[in-house]
Amino acid sequence: MTTRRFGQRLNIRNDRINMSHGSGGRAMAQLIDELFVKHLDNELLRQANDQACFEVAGGRMVMSVDGHVISPLFFPGGDIGSLSVHGTINDVAMSGATPLYLSAGFILEEGFPLADLERIIISMARAASDANVPVITGDTKVVEKGKGDGVFITTTGIGLVPPGIEISGDRAQAGDAIIVSGSMGDHGVAIMSSRENLEFETSIESDSAALHGLIADMIEAVPGIHCLRDPTRGGLATTLNELAQQSGVGMLLQENAIPVKPAVSAACELLGLDPLYVANEGKLICICKAADAQTLIDVMHKHPLGTQAAIIGEVVEDEHGFVQMQTAFGGSRIVDWLAGEQLPRIC
Amino acid sequence: MCLALPARVVSIDNASDMATVALGEVKREISLALVDDVHEGDYVLIHVGYALNKVSEEEAEKTLALFAEAGLLDPDSAETMEAES
Amino acid sequence: MKYIDEFRSQDLAKTLSQAIHQAADTDRDYNLMEFCGGHTHAIFRYGVQDLMPDNVRFVHGPGCPVCVLPIGRIDNAIQLALEHDVILCTYGDMLRVPASGRKSLLKIKAEGADVRMVYSTQDALRIAQQNPDRQVVFFAIGFETTTPPSAVAIKQAQALGLDNFSLFCNHVLTPAAIQNILESPEVRDIGSVSIDGFFGPSHVSSVIGSRPYEFFAEEYQRPVVIAGFEPLDVMQSALMLIRQLNEGRHEVENEYSRVVSRDGNQKAQTLVAEVFELRRSFEWRGLGSVPYSALKVKKAFVDFDAETRFDIHTEPTADVKGCECPAILRGAKRPSDCKLFGTVCTPENPMGSCMVSSEGACAAYWSYGRFRDNAQSPTGKKAGAVA
Numbered sequence: 001m002t003t004r005r006f007g008q009r010l011n012i013r014n015d016r017i018n019m020s021h022g023s024g025g026r027a028m029a030q031l032i033d034e035l036f037v038k039h040l041d042n043e044l045l046r047q048a049n050d051q052a053c054f055e056v057a058g059g060r061m062v063m064s065v066d067g068h069v070i071s072p073l074f075f076p077g078g079d080i081g082s083l084s085v086h087g088t089i090n091d092v093a094m095s096g097a098t099p100l101y102l103s104a105g106f107i108l109e110e111g112f113p114l115a116d117l118e119r120i121i122i123s124m125a126r127a128a129s130d131a132n133v134p135v136i137t138g139d140t141k142v143v144e145k146g147k148g149d150g151v152f153i154t155t156t157g158i159g160l161v162p163p164g165i166e167i168s169g170d171r172a173q174a175g176d177a178i179i180v181s182g183s184m185g186d187h188g189v190a191i192m193s194s195r196e197n198l199e200f201e202t203s204i205e206s207d208s209a210a211l212h213g214l215i216a217d218m219i220e221a222v223p224g225i226h227c228l229r230d231p232t233r234g235g236l237a238t239t240l241n242e243l244a245q246q247s248g249v250g251m252l253l254q255e256n257a258i259p260v261k262p263a264v265s266a267a268c269e270l271l272g273l274d275p276l277y278v279a280n281e282g283k284l285i286c287i288c289k290a291a292d293a294q295t296l297i298d299v300m301h302k303h304p305l306g307t308q309a310a311i312i313g314e315v316v317e318d319e320h321g322f323v324q325m326q327t328a329f330g331g332s333r334i335v336d337w338l339a340g341e342q343l344p345r346i347c
Numbered sequence: 348m349c350l351a352l353p354a355r356v357v358s359i360d361n362a363s364d365m366a367t368v369a370l371g372e373v374k375r376e377i378s379l380a381l382v383d384d385v386h387e388g389d390y391v392l393i394h395v396g397y398a399l400n401k402v403s404e405e406e407a408e409k410t411l412a413l414f415a416e417a418g419l420l421d422p423d424s425a426e427t428m429e430a431e432s
Numbered sequence: 433m434k435y436i437d438e439f440r441s442q443d444l445a446k447t448l449s450q451a452i453h454q455a456a457d458t459d460r461d462y463n464l465m466e467f468c469g470g471h472t473h474a475i476f477r478y479g480v481q482d483l484m485p486d487n488v489r490f491v492h493g494p495g496c497p498v499c500v501l502p503i504g505r506i507d508n509a510i511q512l513a514l515e516h517d518v519i520l521c522t523y524g525d526m527l528r529v530p531a532s533g534r535k536s537l538l539k540i541k542a543e544g545a546d547v548r549m550v551y552s553t554q555d556a557l558r559i560a561q562q563n564p565d566r567q568v569v570f571f572a573i574g575f576e577t578t579t580p581p582s583a584v585a586i587k588q589a590q591a592l593g594l595d596n597f598s599l600f601c602n603h604v605l606t607p608a609a610i611q612n613i614l615e616s617p618e619v620r621d622i623g624s625v626s627i628d629g630f631f632g633p634s635h636v637s638s639v640i641g642s643r644p645y646e647f648f649a650e651e652y653q654r655p656v657v658i659a660g661f662e663p664l665d666v667m668q669s670a671l672m673l674i675r676q677l678n679e680g681r682h683e684v685e686n687e688y689s690r691v692v693s694r695d696g697n698q699k700a701q702t703l704v705a706e707v708f709e710l711r712r713s714f715e716w717r718g719l720g721s722v723p724y725s726a727l728k729v730k731k732a733f734v735d736f737d738a739e740t741r742f743d744i745h746t747e748p749t750a751d752v753k754g755c756e757c758p759a760i761l762r763g764a765k766r767p768s769d770c771k772l773f774g775t776v777c778t779p780e781n782p783m784g785s786c787m788v789s790s791e792g793a794c795a796a797y798w799s800y801g802r803f804r805d806n807a808q809s810p811t812g813k814k815a816g817a818v819a
Contacts, residue, residue, distance in 0.1 A: 266371030266433055271551075272350045272524075274477075329663050330445045331479020336779075336799045343524035343549065346350055346395050346578065347469055347498060347791055349470060349577035349635040351661070353435035353691075371433040378554060380584045381700045390435060392638060392691050395523070396552025397581045400638045400697055406690040407435055414444045414664055417451035417671060 006030040010114060017112040022142025035118055036138060039125040044101075044136035052136040054101065060161040064091035068153045073120065076190045077205025080153055081124035083281060086210045087232070088157040089133055093212035094228040094284065096167040096219055097159030102128065104155050105139040109148030120151065131210040133157070164223060171226040172247035176315040177293035179286040181214065181300060182207070182308040184236050185264040188278030193267060204263050209282030214303045218286065221299040227287035235277040237335045239285055240323045250318020253325040253335065257312045272345040277338050287315060351394035353402045356387055368393060435690070439662030440478070448667040449483040455674050462488045463626045464673055465763055467610060468633035469496035469791030470661055476796045478663040488670060491627060492796075494609055494761040497574045497602075498525045498789035500716045504746040505602050506531035509571050512600065513537070513545040516742055519563060520547045521556035522571040529788045532749055553585035560589070560597035569738045570599045577635040579603045579727065580700035583707040586729070586736045598738040601729050604714065606636045607644045608725030612716075613762055614652045627763065629673040631666065632658035634688050641696025645684045653682045660688035707733055715748065717757065717785060757784035760793050767794040774798070 010030060020027040037045055044052040068084040078086075085102065092099040104124070108117070128135050135155075186207040193204060211230065219225060227247070231239040236258070244251050260275045268275045282305065288296060293311050300306030313325075323335045354368035354375075364379045368391065378397045379385055391398035456462060466472060472492050475481060481490065494500050506529055513520040520537070527538040527549060541547040546566075550556050553570060560568040572582045582599060589597040610630065632645055637658045645656045655676035659669035669687045676683060686692055707730060714726030729737035738744065751757055755777070756770035767773050767786070777783035779795055786792035790799065 262433075263372040266373040269352055269433065269436065270370055270373055270375065327477070327479045328442060329440055329478040329480070329483075330442045330449075331482035333476060333479045334799065343527060345525045345790065346523045346551075346574065347496060347525050347789065349574065349633075351577065351635045351638070353433075355434070378552075378581075378584065381580050381697065381703070383699060392635070394577055394635060395581050396554050397584070399577065399580070399635065399700065400691050402435055403690045410660070410665075410668070410687065410690055411438055411444075414441075414448055414668055417448050417668065 006033070010034045012114045012118050015114045017108045017110055017114065017117070017142055019110055019142055019144070021108065022140060028140065032140060035114070035121055036140070039118070039121045040128065040135045040138075041125070042134040042136060044134070045138075050137075052101070052103075054136070056100070056160060059163060062092050062095045062097040062159045062161055063156065064088055065154065065156045066091060068155070069149060070191070071149055072191070072194055073116065073150055075194050075206055076203055077187075078208040078281075079120055079123050080151065081120035081122075082127040083206075083208050084153045084155045085124050085127035085131065085133075085135075086208045086281060088155040089131055089210040089212055090230045090284070092157040092159040093210075093215045094167070094230060095159070095161060096165035096215070096225070096228070097161040098216070099131070099133045099157055099159040099212050102133055102135045102155055102157045103137045104135050104153060106141070107148055107152040108140065108142050109150055110142060110145040112150050117151065127210065131212065133210070133212075162219070165219060167225055167228050169227055169229060169243050169246040170248075172243055172249050172287045172315045173226065174249055174315055174317045175290055176226060176287050177290045177311050178240070178251060178253070178313045178315065179288065179293060179296060179300075179309060179311050180231075180236065180258065181211070181284045181286070181306045182282075183259040183261045183264065184231070184280060184283065185260060185268065185275035185278035187281040188235065189264045189267045191279075192271065192273075204261070204267065207280060207282035209305055211282065211284055211305060214300065214305045215284070217299050217303055218296055222288060222292045222296050224292065225286060225288050225296075228284055230284050231280050233279050234338045235275070235279055236285070237274075237276040237323070238338045240335065241321075241337045243285070243287065244318075244321045244323055247315075248321065250316045250321055251313055251323040252316050253313035253323065255325050255328040257310050259308045259310055273342050276335060277342050290314070349394055351392045351399060353390050354393050356385055356389045356391060359385065359387060366398065368398070436662065439660065439664045441664065444664055445483055445667065448664065448671060452483075452488065452667065452671050452674065453485050455671060455678065456485045456488055457678060458487065460487065461626070462674055462677060463491050463628045464488065464631060464670060465491040465493045465613075465627045465629070466631040466659075466666070467493040467606070468631065468636070469499070469789070470634060471631055471659060471666055472496070472793065472796050473791050474661060474663050474666055476799070480663050480666055483667065484670065488674065491763040492760075492793040493613065493763055494716070494719060496785075496789050496791045497578070497604060498529060499757070499761060499785040499792045500604065500609070500719065501529070501573060501602055501785070502715045502717045502746070503531050503749040503751075504715070506537070507749070508744050508746055509600060510535055510537065510540055512569050512738070512742060512744075513540055513547055516567065518546070518567040518569045519559055520545070520569050520571060521550045521559060522547065523551075523573065524549050525789060526571060526573060528782070529785055530782055553581050557585060557588055557592070557594065557597060560594045561592070564596060566596060568597050569742075570597070571602070572599050573602045575604060575606050575633070575636045576639045576704075579704050579708065580639060580697070583703040586707050586733050587703070589736050590733065595735065598736050598741050599729065600738040600744070601708070601727060603708065603727040604716065605725050605727070606633060606640070607648070608722055609716070609719065610648055612719050612722045612725070614648065614654075616719075616762055627654065628677055629655040629657070631669055631673070632656050632684075634659060634661045634665070634691070637688065637692045637696070639697050639700050642684050642686050642692055642694050643696070649682045649684050655682045655685070657685045658688050658692050660690070706730075717751070717761070719758075719761065752783045755784040757786045760786050767797040770794070
């Protein structure tokens with residue numbers, strides 16, 4: 001659909017973003033056409049309006065928004081583009097909703113290479129089409145050099161919740177089972193490893209993935225799931241503390257039951273980090289009635305994103321809301337809120 | 348106080364006095380400036396990017412054996428492990 | 433991971449726990465001070481306390497170089513970054529420690545100061561090479577384990593002719609600190625801090641050897657067991673201390689024999705002696721002024737001494753009012769004895785170093801152990817156990 005109406009095609013290999021790309025004129029239109037629309041290609045986007053118009057079936061809608069400011073922009077297993085698509089699809093899906101559409105806002109820094117931008121957009125497009133959740137509207141702004149970090153992306157997602165589904169962070173009850181869908185800490189370690197010059201024999205990649213398919217299977221088997229949440233920043237520990245606080249309960253975990261890849265474990269040892277506090281981008285926590293736990297585990301094991309799913313603990317009465325853990329060593333400890341970002345330590 | 352870990356020496360670069368060590372599956376470059384006589388396959392204690400000491404396989408085995416025997420030993424006849432001379 | 437996983441075995445933990453229960457005399461208490469922050473961390477992280485009988489208690493000592501660094505020295509580092517526009521390279525541990533005016537290295541980084549976290553002195557040297565027009569200062573902290581890498585860094589800087597590199601030396605010495613604790617009125621005369629024996633630090637000892645502790649064992653008649661870093665090491669060492677106390681012995685024993693020898697790492701010791709020398713005295717947070725307890729750069733290497741290059745003077749600074757870090761560092765009080773603990777002072781808003789460093793007694797207690805004071809704890813673990 002790129003025509004000669006813009007004169008010369010964009011020189012993606014060599015050119016960089018400049019202030020005119022954000023000015024609303026021809027340069028911007030060309031950028032949108034030859035990069036964004038070209039790759040994110042779908043009917044609604046092609047209409048080239050400032051908004052996208054679509055019909056929805058009746059019912060409850062869900063909306064979620066996420067800003068993505070990750071650095072580095074490209075990392076083993078993904079990039080800011082795929083991450084933003086997966087992240088927002090997941091936020092929508094954690095309510096039990098079927099994700100329908102995404103929007104994407106870009107803030108580009110003057111001087112950012114077009115080649116990198118194209119790489120990111122292609123990655124977003126692939127993630128969106130694999131998930132069958134298209135990006136139907138977007139926006140682009142440019143800021144002066146030094147005022148951005150290459151690119152910031154904000155994504156909004158909407159979805160539709162099937163009737164009878166009530167999934168919320170305040171629904172955990174004493175006696176419930178706590179399930180994770182797979183190994184903890186992969187994403188954060190993948191990021192840190194590229195920053196800290198660590199090499200891995202079997203490379204650790206980000207687990208960034210869209211979980212709505214897995215969730216759909218889970219809800220079909222057990223519509224009465226109480227809570228779903230993805231343990232992103234702050235890791236499993238932080239997210240469990242959030243849920244405990246929201247629901248006014250405590251938790252008791254079994255360290256032995258929490259899946260952690262050996263390479264992730266080793267990398268965390270080296271840096272003095274605790275895998276429980278390291279970010280994940282393709283995993284979920286599920287809290288459900290104890291009687292439903294095994295059914296869910298069986299269903300999850302059948303899905304490619306849930307093969308390592310495990311029951312890691314139970315919800316208990318606790319007015320203090322502590323998340324406690326029986327350590328693999330045989331003693332116990334609390335798993336507390338993270339106080340600021342975990343820093344590698346020497347002591 | 349110091350976060351130091353035993354890692355396996357995978358390869359050595361004599362020219363720069365550096366080595367690549369592996370902790371499980373993770374590899375890292377560290378300096379050998381503080382140790383002598385290190386070979387591939389040795390285990391060294393690493394701290395802030397340096398090897399501090401070699402890990403003695405023999406002593407490690409002995410220590411593990413002591414843990415296991417702890418329940419069986421009669422405390423009155425326990426041998427005191429003297430510090431190495 | 434070899435030499436790590438085996439030393440965390442749950443089965444062996446049970447064996448050792450039984451042995452300790454059998455060996456501990458129910459008619460007395462055993463107060464065992466772990467000097468080293470790494471041991472504090474291991475005890476809490478693995479829940480070792482749960483496997484010990486009630487009359488065996490861990491007393492947390494000052495072996496956390498972050499915790500004992502006086503605010504004035506951090507102020508100096510902050511000054512270097514703000515007033516002299518240096519690239520200040522630091523280990524991650526120091527970033528959040530609060531200094532005067534509630535500033536920290538992390539906060540001034542947010543305000544635009546060039547503060548960079550490094551994993552190794554080598555990273556700092558590389559930064560100096562890559563930025564020949566900027567002054568690069570390495571903020572050196574730590575006990576004897578971390579000192580040899582600093583010595584190597586200075587020698588390498590000299591060899592490379594890196595005249596834009598210097599080191600701000602805050603290295604401190606373990607035996608001096610132990611002596612200070614044993615000499616303190618609370619321990620020596622009043623008897624309000626009861627310390628029956630010591631866990632010797634793991635990795636400091638790998639450098640200095642076990643020999644320096646023989647003096648303490650003899651002079652103060654207390655057993656010392658040099659303990660490895662893993663939870664099984666800590667338990668085995670506790671057992672050895674208990675046995676010594678039962679038998680009336682006060683010797684130096686080496687549990688960490690897979691890494692520690694009597695003489696230590698001579699090569700490292702020689703390098704340190706070449707580059708550094710003793711300061712007459714140095715102020716330790718919580719312990720006051722301690723003679724011959726810290727190092728400074730020797731004249732021969734003065735070109736790489738940041739204190740000389742930037743004419744640094746350290747102001748004595750008082751702790752926040754109500755902060756009990758000084759007493760806690762000496763094992764005289766517990767975190768829960770401090771009025772600020774959990775109210776004003778939390779990991780998000782640390783008032784003193786004991787809370788900021790994850791090895792500080794307060795941070796460790798907060799993160800891992802405060803649930804023990806909760807009598808309604810669902811695990812039914814003993815409430816009020818010394819954590």
